[in-house]
Amino acid sequence: xxxxxxxxxxxxxxxxxxxxxxxxxxxxxxxxxxxxxxxxxxxxxxxxxxxxxxxxxxxxxxxxxxxxxxxxxxxxxxxxxxxxxxxxxxxxxxxxxxxxxxxxxxxxxxxxxxxxxxxxxxxxxxxxxxxxxxxxxxxxxxxxxxxxxxxxxxxxxxxxxxxxxxxxxxxxxxxxxxxxxxxxxxxxxxxxxxxxxxxxxxxxxxxxxxxxxxxxxxxxxxxxxxxxxxxxxxxxxxxxxxxxxxxxxxxxxxxxxxxxxxxxxxxxxxxxxxxxxxxxxxxxxxxxxxxxxxxxxxxxxxxxxxxxxxxxxxxxxxxxxxxxxxxxxxxxxxxxxxxxxxxxxxxxxxxxxxxxxxxxxxxxxxxxxxxxxxxxxxxxxxxxxxxxxxxxxxxxxxxxxxxxxxxxxxxxxxxxxxxxxxxxxxxxxxx
Amino acid sequence: xxxxxxxxxxxxxxxxxxxxxxxxxxxxxxxxxxxxxxxxxxxxxxxxxxxxxxxxxxxxxxxxxxxxxxxxxxxxxxxxxxxxxxxxxxxxxxxxxxxxxxxxxxxxxxxxxxxxxxxxxxxxxxxxxxxxxxxxxxxxxxxxxxxxxxxxxxxxxxxxxxxxxxxxxxxxxxxxxxxxxxxxxxxxxxxxxxxxxxxxxxxxxxxxxxxxxxxxxxxxxxxxxxxxxxxxxxxxxxxxxxxxxxxxxxxxxxxxxxxxxxxxxxxxxxxxxxxxxxxxxxxxxxxxxxxxxxxxxxxxxxxxxxxxxxxxxxxxxxxx
Numbered sequence: 001x002x003x004x005x006x007x008x009x010x011x012x013x014x015x016x017x018x019x020x021x022x023x024x025x026x027x028x029x030x031x032x033x034x035x036x037x038x039x040x041x042x043x044x045x046x047x048x049x050x051x052x053x054x055x056x057x058x059x060x061x062x063x064x065x066x067x068x069x070x071x072x073x074x075x076x077x078x079x080x081x082x083x084x085x086x087x088x089x090x091x092x093x094x095x096x097x098x099x100x101x102x103x104x105x106x107x108x109x110x111x112x113x114x115x116x117x118x119x120x121x122x123x124x125x126x127x128x129x130x131x132x133x134x135x136x137x138x139x140x141x142x143x144x145x146x147x148x149x150x151x152x153x154x155x156x157x158x159x160x161x162x163x164x165x166x167x168x169x170x171x172x173x174x175x176x177x178x179x180x181x182x183x184x185x186x187x188x189x190x191x192x193x194x195x196x197x198x199x200x201x202x203x204x205x206x207x208x209x210x211x212x213x214x215x216x217x218x219x220x221x222x223x224x225x226x227x228x229x230x231x232x233x234x235x236x237x238x239x240x241x242x243x244x245x246x247x248x249x250x251x252x253x254x255x256x257x258x259x260x261x262x263x264x265x266x267x268x269x270x271x272x273x274x275x276x277x278x279x280x281x282x283x284x285x286x287x288x289x290x291x292x293x294x295x296x297x298x299x300x301x302x303x304x305x306x307x308x309x310x311x312x313x314x315x316x317x318x319x320x321x322x323x324x325x326x327x328x329x330x331x332x333x334x335x336x337x338x339x340x341x342x343x344x345x346x347x348x349x350x351x352x353x354x355x356x357x358x359x360x361x362x363x364x365x366x367x368x369x370x371x372x373x374x375x376x377x378x379x380x381x382x383x384x385x386x387x388x389x390x391x392x393x394x395x396x397x398x399x400x401x402x403x404x405x406x407x408x409x410x411x412x413x414x415x416x417x418x419x420x421x422x423x424x425x426x427x428x429x430x431x
Numbered sequence: 432x433x434x435x436x437x438x439x440x441x442x443x444x445x446x447x448x449x450x451x452x453x454x455x456x457x458x459x460x461x462x463x464x465x466x467x468x469x470x471x472x473x474x475x476x477x478x479x480x481x482x483x484x485x486x487x488x489x490x491x492x493x494x495x496x497x498x499x500x501x502x503x504x505x506x507x508x509x510x511x512x513x514x515x516x517x518x519x520x521x522x523x524x525x526x527x528x529x530x531x532x533x534x535x536x537x538x539x540x541x542x543x544x545x546x547x548x549x550x551x552x553x554x555x556x557x558x559x560x561x562x563x564x565x566x567x568x569x570x571x572x573x574x575x576x577x578x579x580x581x582x583x584x585x586x587x588x589x590x591x592x593x594x595x596x597x598x599x600x601x602x603x604x605x606x607x608x609x610x611x612x613x614x615x616x617x618x619x620x621x622x623x624x625x626x627x628x629x630x631x632x633x634x635x636x637x638x639x640x641x642x643x644x645x646x647x648x649x650x651x652x653x654x655x656x657x658x659x660x661x662x663x664x665x666x667x668x669x670x671x672x673x674x675x676x677x678x679x680x681x682x683x684x685x686x687x688x689x690x691x692x693x694x695x696x697x698x699x700x701x702x703x704x705x706x707x708x709x710x711x712x713x714x715x716x717x718x719x720x721x722x723x724x725x726x727x728x729x730x731x732x733x734x735x736x737x738x739x740x741x742x743x744x745x746x747x748x749x750x751x
Contacts (some may be wrong), residue, residue: 003701072616151692181702210472212643216698218689238616241689245696268691282621284646286690287668339574353574 004099005060006232007084007200012078012093014054014083018305043310051304053079055256058095063199064230068247068264070237072279074301077236081202084234085117086110098199115145118193122205124185127193128177134166136172138192145196156195163228164221183214194225204236219246240283244268252276255304255312262424272426274381275313309362310413311428321429325413326395328360334388351380352406365408374401381408436637437463437486440483440699441498444481444490453706457480457661458498465604468631470643470652470669472684474703479498483609486527486639488515502605520550521551524598528610530590540568540593541578544600551601567596571626585659588619595626596643602634609641624651645688649673654739660714661694662702663733675700677742677750680715713745720748 019055054076061067069077082088084095086102095102097113105113106242114382121127128137139157147153161169177185179188186206193201203222207215223246225231237243243250244264251261252273260273271277274297281294297316308315310325315333317324335355348355358367369377378399385393397409418425442459447453454477463469471479476570484490485500488510500507502523508578519525527533534543544564548555555563565575571592582590591611598606608627612620628651631638640652648655648669655672657665657680676682686697701718704710710717716726725745734742738750744750 072618102573183702209642211703212645212684212689213474213687213699214702215689216696219689220696220698239689239694240617241691244691245689245693278693282617283691284621284624284644284650284689285684286645286649286673287692288649288673290649294621297618300586300619323629336574336576340569340572341574342569342575345574345576392701 006063007061008096010094012054012057013091014079015052015091018049019319040044052307057258059251061232064232066235066247066311068235068243070243071253072164076256078204081204081236088172098309111193115196116198117200118198119202120171120189120206120330122208124189127189130177133174133176134188142195145232147352160191182210186218191348195291200232202234224323251400255307260426266424272421273320273428311416320391322391323414326392327363328409331365331408332360352377363410366405368405374406436465438501442500443497444485445495459663461649463607463637465637466635467748470655471641473658477658479658480609483607485640486607510690520547521601522603522690523605524603525592526598526608526611529614530594536582539581541577544659547597563600567600571596591623605637607639638679661706665742671740677736677747678744679719679721
């Protein structure tokens, strides 16, 4: 079959456990019990916290295709790239490359595939061994995988150096990394990556460290290599403008999920996901006098240890719905937000105590009330809800008194599934 | 009526090294008006950060300076370190690129503020100082309850907002921001730029914004200088410089910038020169496609081609 993708990633998850000692974990458990938390499955999330770096990501890369994986720092794009090459271990999901399932292959079984899939890192200064000449560095892979004949290897190395514009190749062959400029080093790294004629290159921010005047040439070289060898790229970048210039298709990542995938033109012409829209609106454009009306998302990317429920963008989304995943945490954040106004802060503190007294348990926020009547606290909470974001207010199922606790309960969010919207895959309840 | 707050004439900053002086800033003239934002753009190693440091008196000891740099009619180059310390924080302030390395991890945010305020306003009581700090934080969208927190408890964008709050707590007249958003993501970057714009409007502050990002300059600055190898290549209103660039370097820089409207990329051949032994004549001549003999021999002067639009190119007239 010719239209089978070169790379197919299905529901990939990569979680990193946070190391805590057994005593710390026990202490945390006891503390939470004292605060009135019930023993639930929820506890596991708290007792064994994990960074949800990549949390259910699926995409395909065709032969000779350039797929951009675009997102802000910490969204999981680099982790995805490295896991694709099995440089990191997947927690769940499937990695199929050239028709072979690589998810559980052992290191020595992976070796034949490694020459077909290569990586280029962001920092060319760190990627080259300062004690090896440029020629040695590039030739090394060849000697490892292909040939033991030095003369033959050197010949192939000079040829590939020529292809990436490291000329005069004969001179540069015996130079050390310190003698090269940043752009030249990145060319050397590229030469080393392509000398084994891979079919897939994971390019992780390949031009981010380079000055503007040099970036353009490296990007053109990447495009040229694709055209010449039908090389496919997983092009990882935070820079939408660069992605637009190089990629055939783009996947936008946010906090471990892909929120929108589609052809580059379509995504830039008419972005569908509110996060994609926000990203595009935030990019500064070098055109003076351009008037842009934009609503920037509130706040910053949340912690990937406890990613928001439902759509992960919901706490910041300018067009959020009541069904997007409102949870206890959002209520605590709302209390925090109110403190920016000194009058509200004083009134809140007098009526319901400090925001720290509240803790969230997935779809609930609760606070133990000892020296007050819980019902007065509950009615105060109800009285401040109308000033909250409408979507959040409408997601509140009730404010109850349970024993000596006040509990704010949220409705469960609607299930979130990627949908096909005008030729792109979008994960948003608006559609 | 505009009024000059900062004026440089023939400003030179040389770092002595064993291999000879590094000409980081090599004779530049500019002025800054009250309430104005001046962008300083250029690639790595062009001297733009050195320019910022010389305004704030943060050059390393032993640095050779020349020419003149006047801030509200005071000659900055002749100030003693103690006098500079009095000026910094009170009348001028700095925002750095990486807020994490500028905040002391062992000090709470409140202690950071108290330290700054105490140096300049010793007469204020602790309670008054905390009030000032809380107000500055609030204007950056951070509640006062977070005064007791340590730097590691904040996200990158919040840390940068704290840095800005600390810089403006005493309402300085001049703010120097050196790549203030380079370490941040685009959305947070846009938030911070909005804050800087609001601050300018609210307090009539003057701002020197040092960046390699042409998009930021276009969105935030009134005028801009383009630096190349320690010299100014071009100086003018953002509108003139971006829409009618004169210097071939500016043209090349604009053409090689990748932005959302980019259809075709051009690049500048060659590499920026070493500041240890800069090229003769026009420093851009080895990379310039229009270079002639005179460019190798003679250094071009800054010539005013349009009102307020200067460029240092022997053939500037051809590009007007």
